[in-house]
Every structure is written in structure tokens, then in C-alpha cells.
Amino acid sequence: MKTPEKIVQPVQFYFALFLGIGFLLLAIMIWSFYTEGNKLQKTVEEQTYQEAKKELISAINHTLEVTRDQLKSLSEWDEVHQQFHDPSYYFFWHDNRLIESSYYQPYYLQLELYTTQRKLLMPASPENHHEDSLPESFAVSSAVVGKTPNGKSFLNLSQPIYDRANRILMGYIGLSLDLHKALLAQNQFYYLNKHAIQFNNVHTVSIEELVDFIDFSPVSNPVNNYLWELTQKFIFELIAILLTVSLLLMLFFNKLIRSPLTSLSHYLQRLKSNPHQSHTPPEETYWVREFEEFKSTIHDFHRNLHSAQIELDQQNLLVWEQARRDALTNTFNRRAFDEMWNDIFINFQTQPKPTAFMLFDCDFFKALNDTYGHEVGDEMIKASAKVIQQSLPMECPVYRIGGDEFALIIQNRTQSEILEIAQTCLDALNQYPYQSLGIKEKISFSIGISSIASSANDYLTSLPRQADIAMYKAKQSHHSKIQIYHRSLEKESSALVSNQIISRVVDSIHTGEHIQMHFQPIVAVDQSNCYYEALIRIQGQEGLINPVEIFSVVERRRLEVELDQQVIRATLTLLQQNKIPKDSGLSVNISGKTLLHPDLIELFTPFRPWIEHYKIVIEVTENFLIDHIEYAQKVLNELRQQGFLIALDDFGSGYSSIRYLAHMPVDIIKFDMSMIQALNSDSKTRQIILTTADMIRKSGFDLVMEGIEDEAMLEQAKAAGATHIQGYLLGKPVPHFDQPCECQ
Amino acid sequence: MQKIFKTLCLSISLMFTHSIAFAEVVTQHIPELKLTAEAEYSKGMPNKPAVLMLHGFLTTNQFHTVRSMAQAYNEAGYTTLAPTLTLNISQRKQSVKCNAIHTHTLENDVLEVKHWIQWLKDQGVQEIVLLGHSSGSPELMHFLAHNEEPTIKLAIFTSLFFLSGPELGTLQSEIDHARNALKNNNMQPHKYSFLFCKNNYFATPESFLSYQKLDRAYLLDNLKNLKVPSYTIMGGEDKRYQSVGHKWLDELEQTGTHLIVVEGANHFFSSEYEFDLQDQLIKITDAQFE
Structure with missing residues (x-):
């Protein structure tokens, strides 16, 4: 499977990703731990609050109970009875003795004696410094809670005093105590924060309603707080440790992996940028042995590669030279x-x-x-x-x-x-x-x-x-x-052939349309026979296309075989239509490629019925025949055995090796027009041509001389020993057979 | 070992006698004082005299020495009456603190004793033994000096000491102050030094001065002149000797009282010396009324 490109990232990216995911997971864990710890702490706080509330209620009740006991003790105190008996020294007793007595508690605000009519036994002394929390008279004997003008919360209670002898009501003791102080003095608090007790603006509420008017808070639970502190400390330590570990990990990663990788990457980049130069490896020593070995291996590998490259360059240069040298x-x-x-x-x-x-x-x-x-x-x-x-x-x-x-x-x-x-x-x-x-x-x-x-x-x-x-x-x-x-x-x-002509030539060769066969007579010197060389012409839009242009297109498009097939097809049609004059014949040119075509024999097989009545000549060029002499001998001899005659065309235009003539499977030698023209050159050349013609003729070949354009050339041809002549003198290529065989 | 044995016997006897002797609280209105006094009364055998025992300074009849003496007499079949002086507190139950307002006077105390003697007589008692402990002793002596009561046949004083005197730290300046206040009709209480109430005896001038008459000479003189036989039982290790001196015993002996010193006993005949005290009391009383 191909790895997507986005996956390929620097090592820092993956390390940062690793750290990021790690931190995220740890943050979730720590947050969860913190939240659970916080929840536990809140639960404990709530429980502590409820316990504190219970404790407060219990403390109030206890204080009330204790205070009632104190009042009862006071009611049985001899000196109280003494005051009811004789209040002459009430002020001294009230302002001095009472306060110094063990009955008077530090949290008492005021203690007064009341008559049976619930009025003060004695008015307040001039030196009275008590809080005025007790009334001059009171209506009911139930406990009352209130606040002094100074803001102190007080609890007022009263206790009836009865005569010891006859149990007749003597009066009352009215006691007002600082409720806050009393609560603190009479109770031990385990859950309630005694310093946080606040009394709201209470104005004479009953003791039963008191709790609702008290603001309080639980003591900080040492265990809970300690646990929470431990939790927080643990979290902070965990974070610190994680940060330290991360830092160490980062430092180690940087030192052990990233730095070596970056260094090696830069080293490889240098090698890549300038592969043909010799590069020193990074000087730093890596802590990881594998990186050291990798660096050494790369260096050795590059050194060897560099050496091999130099050697290869030399070889390449040699190869380059050899590749470019003949x-x-x-x-x-x-x-x-x-x-x-x-x-x-x-x-x-x-x-x-x-x-x-x-x-x-x-x-x-x-x-x-x-x-x-x-x-x-x-x-x-x-x-x-x-x-x-x-x-x-x-x-x-x-x-x-x-x-x-x-x-x-x-x-x-x-x-x-x-x-x-x-x-x-x-x-x-x-x-x-x-x-x-x-x-x-x-x-x-x-x-x-x-x-x-x-x-x-x-x-x-x-x-x-x-x-x-x-x-x-x-x-x-x-x-x-x-x-x-x-x-x-x-x-x-004709290298420059118009596209229009190219199109027409190619189209005609493929379809046979616009092909017009022209025929030029080849006449025996002794007028004994005559046959025609079939020459292809193609009708263009502006008249006949120049044959040079046709063959230029054919050669460039490699259409030699197709052209020859159209010529063979056209001439065969003429034979089939009996348009060829009797006792004459046709000479057909074939290219070297058609000669090498494996179906050459089969191509000329349709002509066989007419061989008996017509002279059928197949013209091949000298150069091609020489190049493929062995194969040409095989196929051309087979055609000759079937009755076809083979003519060697354009003899003298090429190398024209005499040595080949003896082995050439031909019946007719056609001198190129340049040979005929050469008869007018120096005598040596003329003699060679004449000798060659004589030798050809004596070898049994018919000798056709082309390019006979006037009578002088005709005489020279005859003198040279031509058996047949061809040229404008006897007839130009025309699309019919009205000359000169018919004239015969 | 012997003391332990005695303690054990006393505990067992207390348990036993509690089941046979029923003490009751009796009250008596003191019309002169408009107060009700309270006493613990235990009726004994009719052929034996009644013992009226008076507690010490500012205490009650529940003081352990008084209870011990009452118990001894109860066990011996004597009728006992242990009043608690009101000290101007009706049916007083507790000891009075030094810093309490003291308005009571010696005369009031004697008056209450007088009423209780009458109460005993009202109960049909014909022979009475007066038994005082500590300051109750000079108070009873003061009563005897100023009242002739034929039913009183015997006086026993325990831990007898005078209440005023420079030896005891009584300051003349305070006496003068009280006298001036009284003279000026200033009845406001003031803090005096009186016996063990050093500088915190919060008393009216009248109250303070009333007890000052019970000085050394007064006691020795009255003891010498008592019309009834008297026995004086003293603790050999009473710390008061540190202030009054051991010659106090000699002085007492010189008055003619029958002086008995319980060696080792403190002012209160605490601990095992209670038995010595009890033994002596029963021995004296039995001998007197054989």
C-alpha cells in the first residue's frame, strides 16, 4: 500500500505529536484525578458541614441544659436566698460577690434577681457595667435570644426561686449570657469552626429558632485537607515530574535521535546536492552506536560510491567516446x-x-x-x-x-x-x-x-x-x-511535393482511382516485334502528376509494393480486356521491395494465361539486383521458367559491374540513356560501351537502348548492336497503343 | 496497721448505724432574725443527754468533723442536734465564702444557739451537752458566759482558739476602720482580714466587730469561770499553734478545763484522728453521765 504524502513528516513532527498526545492523555488523567479528588473533598466538606450543624444544635442544647443547671444551682445558692431575704447589700453582692463567686461564669453578661412580679429586685447599681441584656421585667420564663446594642448575642433565661421552708415563690433569677462565649466555653467542637460562628440580626427569637439565625462554617477537616493537599501536591509533583521527564525525554530525544537524524539528513543533503564531491562526515559524535555506524557506513558508502562514480565517469566518458566514435x-x-x-x-x-x-x-x-x-x-x-x-x-x-x-x-x-x-x-x-x-x-x-x-x-x-x-x-x-x-x-x-499531390498519389495507390497507365513502345531494330513498357501516371487536379513527384512520394511513404500492385492490376486488366495489340507485349517495372516480396510469384501468376500470346517482361533495376543477387536469382529464374522475361533496367546508370552479368537471371539488358549519350564522348568510352554491348548481345541477352530521340542516336544504337530501341523517336509514353507497333 | 483496722471498722459501723439511726433535718424560725434556721437532729436513747454541736467558722453542720462527732454520739445512743448557723441566710446549706457579704454577728449566732437549746428542751431533753468545734467553741463559750441554762450539763470544746488578736493577723487599723464606720453609721461591707480570710472577709462593720471580742483573754477568762464542767480537746499538730504558740495549751490547762491533746491530730481531727476524737468525746460524755 502506498503511504500518503501527508504521512511523511519530519521526526520533530512525530515527536511533537507523541508528546502532544501523551500530554493530552496525561492532562485528561490528571484532570480526572483532580476532579474526583475535588468531588471527594466537596463530599467530605458537605458531610462535615452537616456534622457541624448537628454539633451546633447539640451545642446550643447542651449550653441551654448547662445554663439551666447553673441557674438551678444559683437558685439553691444560699446567697441568692439571702438577697431575697435581705437585699440591703444587694449592690455589693451583685457587683462584687456575685462576680467573684464560682457561680458567675465568664460568659455571663448579666444576672439579676427579680421579684415574684418578674420585676427587678433592685434597680441597677450606679456602678453597673453590665450589658443591658436583661429587661427590667419579663413576661415569660422561656429562653430568649437576642442581641445587645453592642452586637453581642445573648441568651436570657430565668429561674424561679422558692422559699426553702415553705416552697413559696420568692422571685426569679434572670440570667443573660454571651451565647457565643457560652457555646465556646461549654462545648468542644470537632466539626464546627468555633471562630466562624456568626449570629445574624437576631431579635428575641426562641431558642428553637436560633439555629436558623446562625451563620457557621465547619472546621477545616485536617484529614480531608491533608488528603486534598496530598492530592494537589501529588498532581503538582506529577505535573512537575512529567514536565521534567518530558524535558529530559526531549533532551534525550534531541541528543539521541533528532540531532543525529538532522545532522545525517544534512549530510545526506550535502551528498545529494554535490554527489561528485568528497564530503567529510559530521564531526559530532553520536551517543547511539547505530547512528555512529550509520554515519560511518554512509561515509564509507559514499566514498566507495564516489570512487565508483569516478571510475564510472571514466568508463562513461570512454563509452561516451566510443558511442560517439566510429x-x-x-x-x-x-x-x-x-x-x-x-x-x-x-x-x-x-x-x-x-x-x-x-x-x-x-x-x-x-x-x-x-x-x-x-x-x-x-x-x-x-x-x-x-x-x-x-x-x-x-x-x-x-x-x-x-x-x-x-x-x-x-x-x-x-x-x-x-x-x-x-x-x-x-x-x-x-x-x-x-x-x-x-x-x-x-x-x-x-x-x-x-x-x-x-x-x-x-x-x-x-x-x-x-x-x-x-x-x-x-x-x-x-x-x-x-x-x-x-x-x-x-x-x-521533387523533394518539394505539395500536400495536394501527396494526398492524390497516396489515395490513388491505395484505391486505384485516377491511375492512368501510359505505354511507350520498345521496338525491335529489325522491326520484327514490338512491346510496350507500362508506365504509371496519376491524374492530378491540374493534369497529370509528374512521375518524379509520384516516385518521390512513393519512396518517402514506402509505397513501392502497393504501386507495383496497382500497375500489375492495371496491366492485367488491359490484358483481360484484350486491349493489348496482338503479337506485342508488356513490360512492367517492379521495385526492389516488390522483388523481395514473398508473394512475387503469386503476384504474376494471373499473367500466365497470356504468356503464350504476349511478351511479358518484368523490369528490375541494376542496383537492387546486385544487392540481392542470390534471392533475385531464385525468384526471377522461377518467373523465367514460367515464361516471363526479365529485363535489367537502367544498366550503366550505376556501378554496372560486368562481372555480375553472367550470373544475372535476366533476358534483356536495358542501357541507360547516359550510356547512349556516352557514345558521343571520347573514343575510349565509346569503345567500352560498344564492347559491353557486343559482349551482352553475344552473351544472348537482348539489348534495349533507351533515350533514342533522333535518327543519329538511332543509327548509333543500331551500330552499337542494340536489339531493341526505346525513345521519343519511336514514341512517347501515351495512354493508348496506336504507335509504333501498330504501324508495323 | 492499727489505724487501717480502725478505718475499716468505722466504715462498717457507719453502714450499720445508718440503718438504725435516722437523722432528720429540722428547721426553726428565728423571729428576731426573720430567718429559718436548719439543723440535723438525731434522736438517741431517752436516758442519755442530747448533744448540741456547733460547727466552725463559716461552715455548716455538714462539715466532716461535725458529722464525725455526731455520728459517734449517735452510735453511742446520744441524741444529737447539729444546727447550721444561718449567718443571715435562711436555711443555709453551704459554707459561706470569705468574700460573701457577712452581715451576721456573734450575737445572732448565740441567739440561734439559744433557740436550738430551747428547741431541744421542747423536744423533752433535760440534759444537754454543748460541743463546739473550732470557732463554734468560743461562740458556745460566749453563750455560756452570758446565759445560765440549767439543762446544760457539760461543755466540750474542740480545737478551741480565740478569734481575734495580733497573733492571728488581726489589724487594729481594720478594727478602727470598722469602729469608725459603725460610728458613722456606715454599714457598707468592707474587706477585712479575719482568721483565714486574709483581706477578703467582706463584712459589715457590725459583723466584723462582733467577733473581735472573742480574743485570747476573753476566752481564757470565760473558760476559767464556766459554771459547767468543761473539756477541751486539742489536736497536737494544729497549725494554729504556729500563730498562737504552744503555750496556748498551757494557758488552757491553767483555766481548769480538762485538756486533752490528741497527738498528731490537726485542727479538724482529720483522717484516723477522727476516731481518737470520737473515742475521747464518748469517753468524756459517758463518764460524765454514768
Whole structure:
């Protein structure tokens, strides 16, 4: 499964994530612990509060009970009875003795004696400093709680006094006590905070209602508080420990993992950024052995890799050189040429400069190779390359881009300088002693040149094709072996074919439409027979398309087989329609590819019924026949056995090795028009042609001479021994059969 | 060991006699004082005299020495009457503190004794023994000096000491102050030094001065002139000797009283000396009324 990109994060991110999640979980745990502890503390506080309330109620009741007991004791005190008996010294007793007596409690505010009518036994003495919490008279004997003007809460109680002798009511003791002090003095509090007892604005409420008017708070529960303090302390310590552990963990993580990883990452980044440099490993020493080993391993690995890289670079350089060097000539090869050409093309966009493209090609190298063997051919190529390279300026390397084809590019040179360079090379090539290689024939080279000025509007990409056109023009010439491309050559090569014509040609070849067969008569010199060479024409929108343009399209589109099939189909139709004059015949051209087609025999099988009545000739070109002589012998001999005649077309336009003629499976040799024209050249050439013609004829071949355009040429052909002649003199290619066989 | 044995016997006898002798609280209105006095009365055998015993200074008839003496007599079949002087407090129950307001006088006390003697006679008693403890002794002596009562056949004084005198810390200045106050009809109580109430005896001048007459000479003189036989029982280790001197015993003996000194006993004949006191009392009384 592919890991999403978002998953890939720095180690700090994951550590921070780990810490964050850890802290979150711990925070939840601590918060839960804190909350539970707080809840427990609140519960205990509430319970303590309830206990405090109970304690307060109990304390009030206890105080009331104790106070009543005290009152009872007071009521039995002799001195109280004495005062009722004789209050003469009441003030002394009340203000001194009473207070000093053990009956008088510190929390008493006031004690007064009342008559049976519940009025003060004696008015207050002038030196009375008591709180005026007791009334001068009272109505009921129940306990009353109130507040003095000074804010002291008091509890007032009364106790009847009876005569000891007769149990008659003598009066009352009225007691007012500081309730707060009394509560504190008479009670022990375990739950109630005795310092926090506050009495609200109580004004004479009954003792039963008193609790509702008291504000109180429980004592702080030492155990609870201690537990809570322990809990809080534990939480704080836990947080402190966690923070400390986290800090230590962070420091350890930083020291043990992050820092080494970052350092190693930077080290790897340095290695990645400058892989070809030697880098020292990080100086710091890691605590983790594995990181140390990793660092060492990376360093060793990179050092070894660097060494291997250097070695590989050297090997690559060697391979690069080898890949771009032609093994035979040690010149640059096609790959190097393509790269260099691409560089020039790129640079030309920004810095256009005069550029010339020069192609060298050895004429008839194939035949030479086959004649003297590959070893000689190779030596000739090596010698040619060496001569060319030595003849060129230093800055112009030569590239071997084909078997015998060399190219070079020259920049920043004038047209005359380029021509001079080409001429120097050609002279050197022509002057080279090829005899030393065992080659007896004269070796000729053709040079095609194309060039453009520095204008960016020129098409740099056209230079190779233009040089190629110029080179082939040079090949066709016997004298001008250096050709500079110009537009006139374009027409000749028909390299520039309009899209409209291309479309029509391709369409016609695939559908058979617009194909119009033309026929040119080939007439026996003795007028004994005549047959026609079937020539394909295609009807264009503006008349017939030039055959040169047709074959240009066919060659570029590799439609040779399809074209031949249409020609065969058209001629077969004519035969089937009996449109071929009787006792004549048809000659059909087939390309080298059709010759190599596995169904070649089957392709001509439909012609077999007409072989008895018509002469059916299959024309093949000399160069292709030589290249595939063995296979050609096999298939062509089979056709010959079936009655077909095989003609070797354009003999003399190529290498025209006489040596091949004996083995060629042909019946007819057709001299190229250049051979006929050569009959007018020097006597030596003319003699060779005549000898060749004689030899051909004597070998049993029919000899057809093409290009006979006038009577003089006709006489020369006859004199040379032609058995058949073909040319405008006898008839141009026309779409019918009205000449000259019919004239026969 | 002997003392322990005695203590044990006394405890057992107390338990026993409680079941046979029924003490009761009796009251008596003192019309002159408009007070009701209270006494503990235990009726004995009719052929034996009644013993009227008077408690010491500011105490009641519940004081342990008085109770011990009453018990001894009750056990011996004597009728006993132990009044509690009112000290101007009707049916007084508790001892009076020094700082309480003292308005009572010696004369009031004697008056109450007089009423109780009458009460005894009213009960049919024909022979009375007066028994005083501590300050009750000089008070009874004062009564005898000023009242002729034929029914009184015997006087026994225990821990007999005079109540006023420089030996006891009585300040003349205070006496003068009281006298001046009295003279000026200023009846406001004042804090005096009187016996063990040092500077806190809160008494009216009349009350304070009334007891001052019971000085050393007064007692010795009256004791010498008593018309009834008298016995004086003194504790050998009474701390009062520290202030009055041991010659007090000699002085007492010189009066003609039958002086008995219980060696080792303190002022209150506390602890095991109660038995010695009881023995002496019963012995004296039995001998007197054989």
C-alpha cells in the first residue's frame, strides 16, 4: 500500500505529536484525578458541614441544659436566698460577690434577681457595667435570644426561686449570657469552626429558632485537607515530574535521535546536492552506536560510491567516446552528429550564424565493397575519413553518418571558403593512392553542400535534406562532383511535393482511382516485334502528376509494393480486356521491395494465361539486383521458367559491374540513356560501351537502348548492336497503343 | 496497721448505724432574725443527754468533723442536734465564702444557739451537752458566759482558739476602720482580714466587730469561770499553734478545763484522728453521765 504524502513528516513532527498526545492523555488523567479528588473533598466538606450543624444544635442544647443547671444551682445558692431575704447589700453582692463567686461564669453578661412580679429586685447599681441584656421585667420564663446594642448575642433565661421552708415563690433569677462565649466555653467542637460562628440580626427569637439565625462554617477537616493537599501536591509533583521527564525525554530525544537524524539528513543533503564531491562526515559524535555506524557506513558508502562514480565517469566518458566514435574510422559517428546538430539547432535560435552542411559520399561504394570485399571497403572508408579530416580546418570534425557517407558542419564561413574547403577535401580524396589498397578502379566522391545565412528566418532543419539533394545531384554528374544546393535542384528531386499531390498519389495507390497507365513502345531494330513498357501516371487536379513527384512520394511513404500492385492490376486488366495489340507485349517495372516480396510469384501468376500470346517482361533495376543477387536469382529464374522475361533496367546508370552479368537471371539488358549519350564522348568510352554491348548481345541477352530521340542516336544504337530501341523517336509514353507497333 | 483496722471498722459501723439511726433535718424560725434556721437532729436513747454541736467558722453542720462527732454520739445512743448557723441566710446549706457579704454577728449566732437549746428542751431533753468545734467553741463559750441554762450539763470544746488578736493577723487599723464606720453609721461591707480570710472577709462593720471580742483573754477568762464542767480537746499538730504558740495549751490547762491533746491530730481531727476524737468525746460524755 502506498503511504500518503501527508504521512511523511519530519521526526520533530512525530515527536511533537507523541508528546502532544501523551500530554493530552496525561492532562485528561490528571484532570480526572483532580476532579474526583475535588468531588471527594466537596463530599467530605458537605458531610462535615452537616456534622457541624448537628454539633451546633447539640451545642446550643447542651449550653441551654448547662445554663439551666447553673441557674438551678444559683437558685439553691444560699446567697441568692439571702438577697431575697435581705437585699440591703444587694449592690455589693451583685457587683462584687456575685462576680467573684464560682457561680458567675465568664460568659455571663448579666444576672439579676427579680421579684415574684418578674420585676427587678433592685434597680441597677450606679456602678453597673453590665450589658443591658436583661429587661427590667419579663413576661415569660422561656429562653430568649437576642442581641445587645453592642452586637453581642445573648441568651436570657430565668429561674424561679422558692422559699426553702415553705416552697413559696420568692422571685426569679434572670440570667443573660454571651451565647457565643457560652457555646465556646461549654462545648468542644470537632466539626464546627468555633471562630466562624456568626449570629445574624437576631431579635428575641426562641431558642428553637436560633439555629436558623446562625451563620457557621465547619472546621477545616485536617484529614480531608491533608488528603486534598496530598492530592494537589501529588498532581503538582506529577505535573512537575512529567514536565521534567518530558524535558529530559526531549533532551534525550534531541541528543539521541533528532540531532543525529538532522545532522545525517544534512549530510545526506550535502551528498545529494554535490554527489561528485568528497564530503567529510559530521564531526559530532553520536551517543547511539547505530547512528555512529550509520554515519560511518554512509561515509564509507559514499566514498566507495564516489570512487565508483569516478571510475564510472571514466568508463562513461570512454563509452561516451566510443558511442560517439566510429570504430572503423575513429571519426565521430551518427550519434555524435545528431547531438552536435541538435546543439547547433538550439544555439541557432538565440545566436544565428552562417552555417553550412556538407555531405561526402563515395560513388559506387557498394559495388566496390562487393567487388573487393569488406576488408578493402573498410580500408577505403578509413583512408577516406583520414583524408577528409586532414583536409578540414581544425574546428571542423568529420562525422561518419552512413556506410560511405561523411558529414561536416561549418559555421562562420563564407560561401567561397566553404567551397574551397570542399574542393580541398575532394582534391585530397581524388589524389589518394587507392591502388595501395588494391583498388584498380578510379574512386570518385560526390559532395553536396547546403548553407544558410545568419538570418533566423532560414530553416536550419532543411540543411541536411538540401545537402542530400545536392549530393545526389553531384552523384549524377561526372564532372561537377561538388554541388551546392539551390532551389532549381528542388524541382529536380521533387523533394518539394505539395500536400495536394501527396494526398492524390497516396489515395490513388491505395484505391486505384485516377491511375492512368501510359505505354511507350520498345521496338525491335529489325522491326520484327514490338512491346510496350507500362508506365504509371496519376491524374492530378491540374493534369497529370509528374512521375518524379509520384516516385518521390512513393519512396518517402514506402509505397513501392502497393504501386507495383496497382500497375500489375492495371496491366492485367488491359490484358483481360484484350486491349493489348496482338503479337506485342508488356513490360512492367517492379521495385526492389516488390522483388523481395514473398508473394512475387503469386503476384504474376494471373499473367500466365497470356504468356503464350504476349511478351511479358518484368523490369528490375541494376542496383537492387546486385544487392540481392542470390534471392533475385531464385525468384526471377522461377518467373523465367514460367515464361516471363526479365529485363535489367537502367544498366550503366550505376556501378554496372560486368562481372555480375553472367550470373544475372535476366533476358534483356536495358542501357541507360547516359550510356547512349556516352557514345558521343571520347573514343575510349565509346569503345567500352560498344564492347559491353557486343559482349551482352553475344552473351544472348537482348539489348534495349533507351533515350533514342533522333535518327543519329538511332543509327548509333543500331551500330552499337542494340536489339531493341526505346525513345521519343519511336514514341512517347501515351495512354493508348496506336504507335509504333501498330504501324508495323 | 492499727489505724487501717480502725478505718475499716468505722466504715462498717457507719453502714450499720445508718440503718438504725435516722437523722432528720429540722428547721426553726428565728423571729428576731426573720430567718429559718436548719439543723440535723438525731434522736438517741431517752436516758442519755442530747448533744448540741456547733460547727466552725463559716461552715455548716455538714462539715466532716461535725458529722464525725455526731455520728459517734449517735452510735453511742446520744441524741444529737447539729444546727447550721444561718449567718443571715435562711436555711443555709453551704459554707459561706470569705468574700460573701457577712452581715451576721456573734450575737445572732448565740441567739440561734439559744433557740436550738430551747428547741431541744421542747423536744423533752433535760440534759444537754454543748460541743463546739473550732470557732463554734468560743461562740458556745460566749453563750455560756452570758446565759445560765440549767439543762446544760457539760461543755466540750474542740480545737478551741480565740478569734481575734495580733497573733492571728488581726489589724487594729481594720478594727478602727470598722469602729469608725459603725460610728458613722456606715454599714457598707468592707474587706477585712479575719482568721483565714486574709483581706477578703467582706463584712459589715457590725459583723466584723462582733467577733473581735472573742480574743485570747476573753476566752481564757470565760473558760476559767464556766459554771459547767468543761473539756477541751486539742489536736497536737494544729497549725494554729504556729500563730498562737504552744503555750496556748498551757494557758488552757491553767483555766481548769480538762485538756486533752490528741497527738498528731490537726485542727479538724482529720483522717484516723477522727476516731481518737470520737473515742475521747464518748469517753468524756459517758463518764460524765454514768
